[in-house]
Amino acid sequence: MRTTSRFGPELRRLRQEAGLSLTQFSVALNYDKGHLSKVERGERSASPELARRCDAFLGANGELQRLAVRPETDSDTTGTPATPSLWLVGRRTVLKAGTGALIDLGLKLGGQAPSAPDPLLLSFRTQFDQLRKLGQSTAPKVLLPLLETQTRTVAGLAADATSAARAPALLLASRFAEFTGWMAQEAGDSSAALGWTGEAADLARAGGDSHLGSYALVRRALVTLYGGDAASTVALAHRAQSDELPPRIRGLAAQREAQGHALAGDERDCLRSLDRARELLDSDDARSVAEPVLGTTHVSNPAAMTAGWCLHDLGRPKAAAEVLDRECRLLPPHALRTRTRYGFRRSLAHAASGEVEHACTIARDLLGVMPAVPSATVNSDVRRLARELSRFRSSRAVRDLQPALARVLAPAHN
Numbered sequence: 001m002r003t004t005s006r007f008g009p010e011l012r013r014l015r016q017e018a019g020l021s022l023t024q025f026s027v028a029l030n031y032d033k034g035h036l037s038k039v040e041r042g043e044r045s046a047s048p049e050l051a052r053r054c055d056a057f058l059g060a061n062g063e064l065q066r067l068a069v070r071p072e073t074d075s076d077t078t079g080t081p082a083t084p085s086l087w088l089v090g091r092r093t094v095l096k097a098g099t100g101a102l103i104d105l106g107l108k109l110g111g112q113a114p115s116a117p118d119p120l121l122l123s124f125r126t127q128f129d130q131l132r133k134l135g136q137s138t139a140p141k142v143l144l145p146l147l148e149t150q151t152r153t154v155a156g157l158a159a160d161a162t163s164a165a166r167a168p169a170l171l172l173a174s175r176f177a178e179f180t181g182w183m184a185q186e187a188g189d190s191s192a193a194l195g196w197t198g199e200a201a202d203l204a205r206a207g208g209d210s211h212l213g214s215y216a217l218v219r220r221a222l223v224t225l226y227g228g229d230a231a232s233t234v235a236l237a238h239r240a241q242s243d244e245l246p247p248r249i250r251g252l253a254a255q256r257e258a259q260g261h262a263l264a265g266d267e268r269d270c271l272r273s274l275d276r277a278r279e280l281l282d283s284d285d286a287r288s289v290a291e292p293v294l295g296t297t298h299v300s301n302p303a304a305m306t307a308g309w310c311l312h313d314l315g316r317p318k319a320a321a322e323v324l325d326r327e328c329r330l331l332p333p334h335a336l337r338t339r340t341r342y343g344f345r346r347s348l349a350h351a352a353s354g355e356v357e358h359a360c361t362i363a364r365d366l367l368g369v370m371p372a373v374p375s376a377t378v379n380s381d382v383r384r385l386a387r388e389l390s391r392f393r394s395s396r397a398v399r400d401l402q403p404a405l406a407r408v409l410a411p412a413h414n
Helices: 003-017 022-029 033-040 048-058 063-067 091-104 118-134 140-159 163-186 190-206 211-226 230-239 247-263 267-281 302-313 317-328 336-352 356-369 376-392 396-409
Strands: none
Touching (some): 003 048, 022 033, 022 048, 048 376, 118 140, 118 163, 140 190, 163 376, 190 211, 211 247, 230 247, 247 302, 267 302, 302 317, 302 336, 336 356, 356 396
């Protein structure tokens, strides 16, 4: 028997074992009784959201999720993984492009020859911080050409640097490449994201830092997470938690592993990973890392925010909404990309809890921001929100929100 056809009978068995009538079950899940009846009889397929909620409520530890139909892969967040490789071009070409970019940004070469990068590195380092901040309020496709050029420029400068200056230049180039990979993923090009992440690891290794290669695993795990591949997400994140690695990288990897376990419906291992992440990220060593900091710098308590994210995937939307409400209030106003990322997950949790009007209020404000910070990854949650709200078509708040949802999800915005 196909696994998908076994979902309904197994759901009925677990519900009856719990001593619940179909009416009681529908009220508890905030789902239509008739719909649940059809799912149990195999006349309707269970959505991923419904499977998660049933799994969590009945304590099936992921079994119902495994029997449900797998979610379709979002075309704008996945792609054929590229083999990571160093994409550096000839030095003269790099320096020519880089000089133009520097002039555009108002940075002065000060008469220094390109072979003496020391006076430039501070300017590039400042520029990196500025671009990272700009990424919170600018479309990724606007930033990508500049990021790609500057990554190659800094790496090219390192080629003729003195031995003392070469390593810092390579390490800075690796951070440009890592951020370029993130913006590529936000633009919907997962293949380019993986390629730039691989280049970041190569540049860091050449500069004497082998740790960024492990962080690259955490970034790769984000691609598989948004692709709906829980097993690969867990496996990649687990590989980045060796005791030899810095606590911050291990903490970020533990967070990603927790998200993978949540996607698979494994609450026990998810909570264990969250506890490990919290302990590592709260350590003094993790808090005193050198700049620029890996991972988000706008979330005051990353482990708590990730817990809210995971609780929704574990089928506990009310608990998720409470955590996300609290943590989202602490986000800085200028961090538009971060606010939309967690804000839509917050709206989704409220919608799944049956608080439809509140969910629409949250989403309405965020949809107004989305044109300024389009995001392929955030769009995956916007689509989930649209599907969740479609169950409440009779709600005026939902009907009023539909045009704005449609505009954001139109192909031109992806």
